[in-house]
Amino acid sequence: xxxxxxxxxxxxxxxxxxxxxxxxxxxxxxxxxxxxxxxxxxxxxxxxxxxxxxxxxxxxxxxxxxxxxxxxxxxxxxxxxxxxxxxxxxxxxxxxxxxxxxxxxxxxxxxxxxxxxxxxxxxxxxxxxxxxxxxxxxxxxxxxxxxxxxxxxxxxxxxxxxxxxxxxxxxxxxxxxxxxxxxxxxxxxxxxxxxxxxxxxxxxxxxxxxxxxxxxxxxxxxxxxxxxxxxxxxxxxxxxxxxxxxxxxxxxxxxxxxxxxxxxxxxxxxxxxxxxxxxxxxxxxxxxxxxxxxxxxxxxxxxxxxxxxxxxxxxxxxxxxxxxxxxxxxxxxxxxxxxxxxxxxxxxxxxxxxxxxxxxxxxxxxxxxxxxxxxxxxxxxxxxxxxxxxxxxxxxxxxxxxxxxxxxxxxxxxxxxxxxxxxxxxxxxxxxxxxxxxxxxxxxxxxxxxxxxxxxxxxxxxxxxxxxxxxxxx
Amino acid sequence: xxxxxxxxxxxxxxxxxxxxxxxxxxxxxxxxxxxxxxxxxxxxxxxxxxxxxxxxxxxxxxxxxxxxxxxxxxxxxxxxxxxxxxxxxxxxxxxxxxxxxxxxxxxxxxxxxxxxxxxxxxxxxxxxxxxxxxxxxxxxxxxxxxxxxxxxxxxxxxxxxxxxxxxxxxxxxxxxxxxxxxxxxxxxxxxxxxxxxxxxxxxxxxxxxxxxxxxxxxxxxxxxxxxxxxxxxxxxxxxxxxxxxxxxxxxxxxxxxxxxxxxxxxxxxxxxxxxxxxxxxxxxxxxxxxxxxxxxxxxxxxxxxxxxxxxxxxxxxxxxxxxxxxxxxxxxxxxxxxxxxxxxxxxxxxxxxxxxxxxxxxxxxxxxxxxxxxxxxxxxxxxxxxxxxxxxxxxxxxxxxxxxxxxxxxxxxxxxxxxxxxxxxxxxxxxxxxxxxxxxxxxxxxxxxxxxxxxxxxxxxxxxxxxxxxxxxx
Numbered sequence: 001x002x003x004x005x006x007x008x009x010x011x012x013x014x015x016x017x018x019x020x021x022x023x024x025x026x027x028x029x030x031x032x033x034x035x036x037x038x039x040x041x042x043x044x045x046x047x048x049x050x051x052x053x054x055x056x057x058x059x060x061x062x063x064x065x066x067x068x069x070x071x072x073x074x075x076x077x078x079x080x081x082x083x084x085x086x087x088x089x090x091x092x093x094x095x096x097x098x099x100x101x102x103x104x105x106x107x108x109x110x111x112x113x114x115x116x117x118x119x120x121x122x123x124x125x126x127x128x129x130x131x132x133x134x135x136x137x138x139x140x141x142x143x144x145x146x147x148x149x150x151x152x153x154x155x156x157x158x159x160x161x162x163x164x165x166x167x168x169x170x171x172x173x174x175x176x177x178x179x180x181x182x183x184x185x186x187x188x189x190x191x192x193x194x195x196x197x198x199x200x201x202x203x204x205x206x207x208x209x210x211x212x213x214x215x216x217x218x219x220x221x222x223x224x225x226x227x228x229x230x231x232x233x234x235x236x237x238x239x240x241x242x243x244x245x246x247x248x249x250x251x252x253x254x255x256x257x258x259x260x261x262x263x264x265x266x267x268x269x270x271x272x273x274x275x276x277x278x279x280x281x282x283x284x285x286x287x288x289x290x291x292x293x294x295x296x297x298x299x300x301x302x303x304x305x306x307x308x309x310x311x312x313x314x315x316x317x318x319x320x321x322x323x324x325x326x327x328x329x330x331x332x333x334x335x336x337x338x339x340x341x342x343x344x345x346x347x348x349x350x351x352x353x354x355x356x357x358x359x360x361x362x363x364x365x366x367x368x369x370x371x372x373x374x375x376x377x378x379x380x381x382x383x384x385x386x387x388x389x390x391x392x393x394x395x396x397x398x399x400x401x402x403x404x405x406x407x408x409x410x411x412x413x414x415x416x417x418x419x420x421x422x423x424x425x426x427x428x429x430x431x432x433x434x435x436x437x438x439x440x441x442x443x444x445x446x447x448x449x450x451x452x453x454x455x456x457x458x459x460x461x462x463x464x465x466x467x468x469x470x471x472x473x474x
Numbered sequence: 475x476x477x478x479x480x481x482x483x484x485x486x487x488x489x490x491x492x493x494x495x496x497x498x499x500x501x502x503x504x505x506x507x508x509x510x511x512x513x514x515x516x517x518x519x520x521x522x523x524x525x526x527x528x529x530x531x532x533x534x535x536x537x538x539x540x541x542x543x544x545x546x547x548x549x550x551x552x553x554x555x556x557x558x559x560x561x562x563x564x565x566x567x568x569x570x571x572x573x574x575x576x577x578x579x580x581x582x583x584x585x586x587x588x589x590x591x592x593x594x595x596x597x598x599x600x601x602x603x604x605x606x607x608x609x610x611x612x613x614x615x616x617x618x619x620x621x622x623x624x625x626x627x628x629x630x631x632x633x634x635x636x637x638x639x640x641x642x643x644x645x646x647x648x649x650x651x652x653x654x655x656x657x658x659x660x661x662x663x664x665x666x667x668x669x670x671x672x673x674x675x676x677x678x679x680x681x682x683x684x685x686x687x688x689x690x691x692x693x694x695x696x697x698x699x700x701x702x703x704x705x706x707x708x709x710x711x712x713x714x715x716x717x718x719x720x721x722x723x724x725x726x727x728x729x730x731x732x733x734x735x736x737x738x739x740x741x742x743x744x745x746x747x748x749x750x751x752x753x754x755x756x757x758x759x760x761x762x763x764x765x766x767x768x769x770x771x772x773x774x775x776x777x778x779x780x781x782x783x784x785x786x787x788x789x790x791x792x793x794x795x796x797x798x799x800x801x802x803x804x805x806x807x808x809x810x811x812x813x814x815x816x817x818x819x820x821x822x823x824x825x826x827x828x829x830x831x832x833x834x835x836x837x838x839x840x841x842x843x844x845x846x847x848x849x850x851x852x853x854x855x856x857x858x859x860x861x862x863x864x865x866x867x868x869x870x871x872x873x874x875x876x877x878x879x880x881x882x883x884x885x886x887x888x889x890x891x892x893x894x895x896x897x898x899x900x901x902x903x904x905x906x907x908x909x910x911x912x913x914x915x916x917x918x919x920x921x922x923x924x925x926x927x928x929x930x931x932x933x934x935x936x937x938x939x940x941x942x943x944x945x946x947x948x
Contacts, residue, residue: 032928065861065923072865079863311918322928323921344916351920360920387539389553391546421925422896425932428918429900433907442818444785444902446825446834447797449539451895454506454796458899 023048025336026112026125028102028272029133030054031061032322033303035083036329037131037336038094044337050093051125053100053114058157059085064322066160067183071190073168077160105130105276107296129298129336132278132286133329134269136304136320140262145239150246151260154183166259172196176248176257178236179264180207182352185219187261188228189355196259200230201250203264207232210365212399214380215415219354226355231255236262266320268305281307283318290342292332300336302328309345312363312410312431313372319348347431348411351421358420362428363411364401375404379468383457385418387449394418398461400427400437407436407469412461419451426458437465497522499810500586500599502576502746503607504528505535506796507777509557510803511605511810512568518811524567525599527574527588532631533559538796540634541657545664547642551634579604579750581770603772603810606752606760607803608743610778610794614736619713624720625734628657640733646670650722650731652710653738654681656826659693661735662702663829670733674704675724677738681706684839686873688854689889693828700829705729710736740794742779755781757792764816766806774810776802783819786837786884786905787846793822821905822885825895832894836902837885838875849878853942857931859892861923868892872935874901874911881910881943886935893925900932911939 023045027038030052038050052059060083069075085096099117106113111126138153140146152163166172175191177184180202191198200207200223206216207223207230223230234251239260241247248255268285279295281287286294286301290309294301303325310317324346334341348368351360369376378401386393396416402409412427414420430440440462447454455463499515501508504526512524526533534557543549559570571588577596578587585600612627614620626637640646649665651658654676665672674681674697680690681697681704697704708725713734715721722729742759753769755761760768760775764783768775777799784791798820808815825834843850852875860867870890876883886901888894904914914936921928929937 062861062923062928064921064928065864068861068864068923075863321921323918326928327916344913345918347918349918349920350922351925352922353924358925362918362920387536387542389549390539390542419893419896421920421922422893422900425917425919425930426896426899426903428920429903429907432913432917433903433909435907439818439906442801443899443906444797444819444821444823444836445899446823446836446895446902447538447795448824448826448895449536449542450827451825451832454536454538454800456899 023128024126025050025129025131026127027052027131027133028112029135029303029305030059030096030098031063031133031135032325033135033329033332034131034133035060035088036326037133037300037302037333038088039092040330040333041337042092042094044334044339048337049095051095052088052097053102053112053125054096054098055101055117056156056158057098059083059088059096059098061157062322063155066154066157067186067190070160070164070167071193077157077164080157102272105272107276107299129300131332131336132273132294132299132301132305133303134272134305136266136268138262139265139267141236141264143236143238145241145246146262148239148241148246150258151239151262153262154187155266163259163261167194167196170258172258174257175259175261176201176255178250178260178262180230181209181263181265182350183263184261185354186352187263188223189353191259192226192228192355198228199255199257200228201234201236201248201255202230202232203235205233208359210367211359211361212366212378212380212413214397214399215359215413218397218415219357219359222355222357266304268318268320270305273301273305281316281318283307283316285318287316290345291335291340292328292343293335300332302332308343311345311347313368317346317348319346321350347428349424349428351424356417357415358418359415360421360424361411361413362424363409363431365411365413366401369401369410374410376401376410377404377465377468377472379461379465381457381461381464383455383460384453385416385457386451387453390449396420396457398457400461400465402437402465402469404469404472407438407466409435409437409440414457423456423458437462437469441466497602498600499524499603499605500601501526501605501607502586503609503777503779504533504570504572505537505607505609506799507609507803507806508605508607509534509562510800511607511774511776511807512562513566514804514807515811516566516568518808518813522811523569525569526562526571527576527586527599528570528572529575529591530630530632531572533557533562533570533572535631536796537629540628540631541660541664544634544638544641545667551631551638554631576746579746581750581773603774605806605810606747606768606773606775606779607777608746608779610740610742612736613739613741615710615738617710617712619715619720620736622713622715622720624732625713625736627736628661629740637733637735641668641670644718644732646732648731649733649735650675650729652724652734652736654704655683655737655739656824657737658735659828660826661737662697663827665733666700666702666829672702673729673731674702675708675710675722675729676704676706677709679707682833684841685833685835686840686852686854686887688871688873689833689887692871692889693831693833696829696831740778742792742794744779747775747779755790755792757781757790759792761790764819765809765814766802766817767809774806776806782817785819785821787842791820791822793820795824821902823898823902825898830891831889832892833889834895834898835885835887836898837883837905839885839887840875843875843884848884850875850884851878851939851942851946853935853939855931855935855938857929857934858927859890859931860925861927864923870894870931872931874935874939876911876939876943878943878946881912881940883909883911883914888931897930897932911936911943915940
């Protein structure tokens with residue numbers, strides 16, 4: 001951030017003159033986007049008042065770290081808290097109010113109605129700038145038994161505490177994970193490491209929705225190799241309690257478990273925005289421009305509740321991820337404090353660990369390419385993570401997609417027991433730059449036997465993709 | 475490569491008509507660039523004759539793999555050979571002639587004079603296209619004792635065999651490595667792993683020439699931590715034999731060793747080209763264009779003997795590395811066979827393992843920035859390889875350089891006990907695209923606790939660099 005200069009400029013522009021009231025910035029939501037916004041606003045304008053309204057008792061925690069923390073009995077979940085409310089107040093001068101639920105926005109009066117969940121009272125809080133960082137919620141199917149004890153989402157730190165407590169204090173021998181996306185896969189990995197017999201249930205006919213068949217197949221092999229059964233094409237029907245056990249009815253089968261984790265997706269929390277008439281985008285999340293402004297004057301949105309500009313699609317999209325939330329929060333906070341920052345957009349990069357493998361993707365998948373009617377070519381390649389015969393060398397599989405008539409890279413996915421996520425970052429950088437596969441193949445990437453073969457898998461994948469493009473043109 | 479289409483086109487254009495002689499492509503040099511060129515020419519034009527003249531007995535080996543192979547008693551150095559001469563002849567139809575030294579080129583007569591080192595005879599070989607892949611040689615200072623047994627360069631596979639044989643067969647307890655660049659550091663690492671007491675001698679006042687002081691300091695700390703003494707500011711004076719030992723006199727000190735590895739640099743083998751009046755570039759290596767053509771008609775050059783277009787400098791440069799050699803060889807071979815390929819240029823990317831650390835760089839270092847009179851700003855940042863508290867999280871240190879008035883990224887260097895080389899590749903990709911630090915800071919990079927903190931060190935480094943730029947502008 002060009003903070004050094006910008007904050008100087010802004011400070012002089014917002015100094016209190018003759019005791020005029022300082023600008024009040026109200027942030028609804030106090031996790032990644034919310035606390036980034038609050039901290040950034042404070043930094044940009046030390047004279048403004050920043051109030052954070054957080055429904056939960058916890059603020060500023062790393063939700064992405066929760067599965068791994070649950071898997072490590074030595075660690076406390078408090079490790080994931082970056083900043084507690086007391087420190088935020090005393091050291092950063094942010095008025096953090098926990099257990100406060102914003103229930104309505106009055107745009108005309110410029111105030112937000114707040115329910116104090118602790119005292120069960122209600123009050124109106126005026127704002128000069130409002131930042132919506134209301135996040136996303138786990139989708140919980142309205143099926144019988146979904147509210148039973150032992151059935152958990154994994155979205156809030158409180159969810160994580162409940163799961164970790166149950167694993168520690170009761171005899172969890174069997175678990176069912178419902179949904180085979182990122183969180184489901186991470187939880188299957190973690191629970192398996194904890195010596196709990198895990199079954200994964202997925203409504204679709206394959207794990208890892210949005211990934212290419214080759215990646216899906218290798219992920220499935222890894223799950224099988226680790227002894228984790230996956231029931232695909234199996235929709236959850238109901239859960240019933242039987243003594244201290246849960247019976248999970250999915251598809252035609254019933255699975256006994258003491259712990260159930262539901263991870264079938266998330267949806268943006270947009271009730272507050274919608275109630276105020278703030279525009280939502282086609283994705284259903286809050287529409288924003290690249291300054292993180294919403295359709296309402298002086299109201300910003302950031303994080304899992306908001307859309308982001310997708311640089312590959314050239315249109316807004318909704319992909320709820322922690323990195324994006326942090327970055328959008330910073331931009332929203334800076335701009336609410338008078339700066340003129342821009343969010344650089346997303347390209348759809350994500351990665352996770354799947355037992356002994358890394359899996360990552362960036363850009364568009366085949367499903368998105370089809371949905372947006374893009375004429376594209378895909379190509380699969382296998383190569384090595386390190387030099388041939390170097391210890392730790394492992395096969396990597398890469399899928400690339402490129403636009404047929406231009407050769408422009410559209411997306412890449414990779415799986416293997418080597419450095420995958422940081423290789424996907426090379427593709428992500430190429431997507432930001434709008435490179436063609438030929439340009440990716442020309443990249444001067446690092447090579448030494450402990451890190452890479454002489455032609456990095458990224459270059460091999462681009463070359464194979466370029467050949468596929470050439471064949472498809474004939 | 476767009477091989478599928480190109481080769482079809484070319485084949486039809488070069489078919490033998492009425493028994494006309496096929497085109498003969500002669501390649502001088504049979505390692506990375508030479509064999510890449512020969513294989514590619516063969517693939518592009520199956521009717522041409524391809525002759526490879528190789529001075530050594532070995533062809534097509536990975537020189538970069540030699541230190542690591544020496545360190546592994548279980549592996550044979552033959553592991554590093556990608557393709558042997560017999561297979562090249564029978565399966566690829568390449569006329570590989572080993573122990574053949576090209577001594578002169580007659581450009582007018584289109585022939586090369588060859589000394590058969592096996593039979594000690596001489597002959598002239600006519601060519602239609604000539605590819606120079608003569609490589610680079612280790613610089614050996616002309617000092618007393620430099621030719622003693624036990625004193626080695628590490629450039630050819632035969633050098634590696636001699637070193638590995640000596641380590642295996644004689645009692646090597648002490649070794650001296652002369653020169654603290656990539657190869658010197660790798661050899662210090664490897665010899666130390668083999669339980670040999672290593673001393674590193676460096677003429678300059680620091681290890682890792684070309685790296686920033688912060689990287690150099692951390693590399694020095696790692697060497698000290700591993701118990702490898704480094705004598706900086708110590709020029710080699712002479713080596714003498716004393717019984718089965720060698721006494722290495724450097725600076726004011728004398729070091730006893732049984733094995734000495736000299737790795738003070740390499741120089742391009744350009745005698746053959748120079749003798750024929752082929753133009754050399756400012757670097758002293760053979761001047762080439764982006765089609766790998768030299769100043770002489772139908773003569774190409776590729777690999778460690780040739781210059782390459784440096785995309786950051788916007789001018790040719792000479793950086794001898796295996797990746798570049800392979801890529802240039804492919805382009806030279808394709809074009810000698812009638813194609814129209816272009817080499818995409820280099821940005822100066824390199825990496826190596828230093829004991830428990832990875833070290834890598836891309837783009838310009840401070841020395842090059844100064845030499846070319848570029849007005850630049852540098853910034854150092856520390857961050858983490860993984861999420862806070864995630865097992866294996868390690869500190870990473872990054873240095874970035876950017877052009878002062880544009881903010882354009884000029885180079886990056888990184889050191890640490892995490893994924894470094896593949897993070898440097900993100901900077902390398904950004905250099906290819908000509909990105910500013912602000913654009914790098916906007917990259918949508920992968921995040922998950924096992925791989926990265928929420929703000930990847932690449933993003934942190936770009937942000938710190940951007941702040942330094944802003945400060946420097948005030």
